[in-house]
Amino acid sequence: MIESRLLVGSIRFCILLPLLLLLLSACRPEGNKPMIDVNLDRPHDSSATVIVADGRAFIDVTDPRGINGLNAQLTTGEWPEEVVVLLRLRGLENLEIGYGDFTITTGRSSNDSPDPPLMLSVVDEQGQVQTASPSADIYFPDIYKTEDGFEITLPPHFFQGNYTSFSMRWIDFYRN
Secondary structure, eight states: OHHHHHHHHHHHHHHHHHHHHHHHHHHSOOSSOOEEEEEESSOTTOEEEEEEETTEEEEEEEOSSSEEEEEEEEEESOOOSEEEEEEEOSOEEEEEEEETTEEEEEEEOTTSSBSSOOEEEEEOTTSOEEEEOOSSGGGOOEEEEOSSSEEEEOOHHHHHTTOSEEEEEEEOTTOO
């Protein structure tokens, strides 16, 4: 009788322990998974959704007015290897990406060429803004026209610093 109770108890323990461990692991925050908080400058009728998977953060922005901006803040973990912003716009008259003391300004013409050309602005030690066309590819974001808008990948330079946030501002040719 005692042996059968011990056997039943052991079986319950063997069944319940893995279930308990599974439940506890689901409640535990993931180790290094980034948490990214995105706020839009003009949130009315606009939205931003963040998806992080496979070493990539994808920020999907819908902005029916065509003039807006966002601020993305890393609240936990590390930035993924790649950060992509999809702006659901018809045209990209002006794009500005800022992080730390750096601001990158460009746009895309109707034939998808950089227009205006890419410009890099840096605040120096005296607080003066220096602007020039960058000589290194690490400052160039990848900008692709898609069926839904523009897919913008942050430049490699962003990942070389210890930046916890970036901002992006845009103007659509066809803004409302």
